[in-house]
Amino acid sequence: MKKVAIGIDIGGTNSAIGIVDEVGTVLTRGNIPTDRHSDINLYIDDLAAEIERIIASTDVELDIQGIGLGAPNGNYYNGTIEFAPNLRWKGVVELTKLLSERFNYPVIKLTNDANAAALGESIYGCAKGLKNYIMITLGTGLGSGVVINGDLVYGHDGFAGELGHVCVENGGRECGCGRLGCLETYCSATGLVRTAYELLGKSNKPSVLREVVNTEKLTSKLIYKYAIEGDALANECFRFTAEKLGKALADFTTFSSPEAFILFGGLANAGDLLIKPTKEYMEANMLEIFKNKVAIKPSELPGADAAVLGASSLVWKELSK
Amino acid sequence: MKKVAIGIDIGGTNSAIGIVDEVGTVLTRGNIPTDRHSDINLYIDDLAAEIERIIASTDVELDIQGIGLGAPNGNYYNGTIEFAPNLRWKGVVELTKLLSERFNYPVIKLTNDANAAALGESIYGCAKGLKNYIMITLGTGLGSGVVINGDLVYGHDGFAGELGHVCVENGGRECGCGRLGCLETYCSATGLVRTAYELLGKSNKPSVLREVVNTEKLTSKLIYKYAIEGDALANECFRFTAEKLGKALADFTTFSSPEAFILFGGLANAGDLLIKPTKEYMEANMLEIFKNKVAIKPSELPGADAAVLGASSLVWKELSK
Known part of the structure; x- marks a missing residue:
């Protein structure tokens, strides 16, 4: 048995x-x-x-x-x-x-x-033995699970851990939830594509994305592909995403002081293109007392x-x- | 004994x-x-x-x-x-x-x-029997204590609960911690005075604060006094503070879904001048699933x-x- x-x-x-x-x-x-x-x-x-x-x-x-x-x-x-x-x-x-x-x-x-x-x-x-960590799932939206003292935080009503809907930009991007500037409008697969559109409008940089967008559907996977191949604008999409995410993780740390953030999902697989700069932006925005204490790890679930x-x-x- | x-x-x-x-x-x-x-x-x-x-x-x-x-x-x-x-x-x-x-x-x-x-x-x-709540102390700065399932959240290093240093305005006010836009630069006794200075610079509204500021030290207590007496600019200082605080409390709710926020300290004693509009801004910015579930109470500690x-x-x- x-x-x-x-x-x-x-x-x-x-x-x-x-x-x-x-x-x-x-x-x-x-x-x-x-x-x-x-x-x-x-x-x-x-x-x-x-x-x-x-x-x-x-x-x-x-x-x-x-x-x-x-x-x-x-x-x-x-x-x-x-x-x-x-x-x-x-x-x-x-x-x-x-x-x-x-x-x-x-x-x-x-x-x-x-x-x-x-x-x-x-x-x-990868959270075996960790008692305090926060899971961030980067898919179509941004989901989260907060673990404190070894237990998931469910809150008084069972719905705690909706960090995708923390406001990170006052008057920012429209979110599906009806509010403005939610983290998931920036840090998610769809957020990355929105960033590409914004940058295509804002910048004059030459970019392969300018042609791609006319012939096929722009996806986070395509932006990743061209970023890896060296396209500057595609790389800027990831840098911008990392800046928003890193700053948010620094803010989340003030709440529960986790020992690690674990990133999961399509975008997390972008590896050094996302996790390295996210860690840098997190540290740059971290309250002194929490500096150099918090890890960012990619998920180890297959x-x-x-x-x-x-x-x-x-x-x-x-x-x- | x-x-x-x-x-x-x-x-x-x-x-x-x-x-x-x-x-x-x-x-x-x-x-x-x-x-x-x-x-x-x-x-x-x-x-x-x-x-x-x-x-x-x-x-x-x-x-x-x-x-x-x-x-x-x-x-x-x-x-x-x-x-x-x-x-x-x-x-x-x-x-x-x-x-x-x-x-x-x-x-x-x-x-x-x-x-x-x-x-x-x-x-x-006033938190007797509450298992999930967040204490916000509004003094010179903004302090916080997060209670989940009846226990204080200390985090992995013992320093959790520094919500005064969540960024609520990108590139916002300089904070004593060296960062920009921290909640406590807006929502605290000193934050209220900074708001008054900003409004005195920005608006042309007549206000008794314009004279006061030339003859004595502007304090949160004075702003409260003149707000109660009906001064429009002093009232606007409280409205602005409530907007920042209410929005932040809506964001904090996504983390641990508390049943109440408890406000303590000088500013919390402003009562309806602060707590009522804070509740309104909190609800207006609340993620749908948490609407009308979270109370804001003044402290009951003497x-x-x-x-x-x-x-x-x-x-x-x-x-x-």
Whole structure:
């Protein structure tokens, strides 16, 4: 019998499922569309069937400890998804309650995806042994999970850790949340593209991006490609992003004085193009008492399985309490 | 025998001492200058003598549980004051160690003054029963103490909770810390005076402040007095301060999702002139998911004894662990 946890990452279009052992090996994987049904019960039917299918598909005898779920606006305390703008189910969805009616595991727990990733890092990744750190996920938006004294900060209502929506520029860029100047409008894959547009408008520097933008969709990946190839304007996009992010990380440090920030997601993979200058800007803007104390590390969760690993780690965390 | 804690608040010029019972009654008080000796041992001599004196001065039989100390740059983990810019002792001062050599109490603990105030509020004040709140002290500067799940956040190094030094205006006002745009350059007694100077320069509005500034030192108290009397420019000083503070509190909410902010200090006593508009600006800038969930309350610690009460509460907190 192998002790395992089921990790489920619920995204806007797709739900990924993995059966994960205690050291982070994904034994088997599954997948269903998230957006097929507007009725949550039909989605749960699909999800339960897929879980049963992948359990049956393995040769290993499984000792299933529970299910951990990561979902947008996932509330840890209530086990609910609440008013998630990018999901079809409106209002409050009692996700863990519905799953508990299908599965009789000791643990069925939910949180948001960035919180799940933060936990995953402490169990399988580069935050092993760290008690105070902040996970920053740089995807389409910017997500975060704050860990203090070894525990995730959920706040009084279960929704703490929305650092993508800290204002970093008064009257700055319009954010999807309806406010202006949120960190994620600058520091995210879409933020990087917006920076490129701004610089194309503002500067007269020659840049391959000027041609690219006329023939194909400008993406963070393309900006990365041309930055690596030496395009000055593409490089300036990363420098600007690093400046905004580094300054924000210096500000976040005043709150909980973490020993490390862990960066995850597409942009974090840009490595020295982003992490090195971010560290420099963070130190340059750091309050004296915190200087040279805080590391910035890239995530060590394997990209393709990261979300499922993060979700599964909720189970191990719960059992260790 | 009455169970009591000794609270000591070490300020730049003065150290206040109080013997406090479990419900926050200060049985007796003492006082010594902080800045008489550059040798910390001589200061400890004075402090120990004053403690002995006030113990001897009460008729009540005391069961002393310990000493709690609040001091600038006080480090909870190490019991040290580290590099405090406004104290004569340079470098790292091993305060609790030195006191432990003089007094044989079960608890001798130190933190910074804003953290002590936050704890005091939970034991004697308006945070009783609150598990997640943030204390904001509005004095010469802006101090803060962050409480999550009932515990103060000290961070990995013992210095967490320096929210006065979050940047709220890129390239903004010069701060004593050497950086630009820190929250405390706007939201503090000195910040209010700076706002008045800026408005006197910027606006042509008639204001009694224009005459006052030529004949006496402009203080936050004077600005408050004239605001209450209806002076438009003095009122605008408070509105501007509330805007900066309210926006910052909305940002802080994204971090730990507290159920309340507690405001303490001279400016907080301005009451509706500050707290009401701060609440309005906070809500106007709040991320949707946190709207109408977070209270702003004035401190309920009695002003004159607040610092000593805060310091003493460290002892009760430690004993309750």
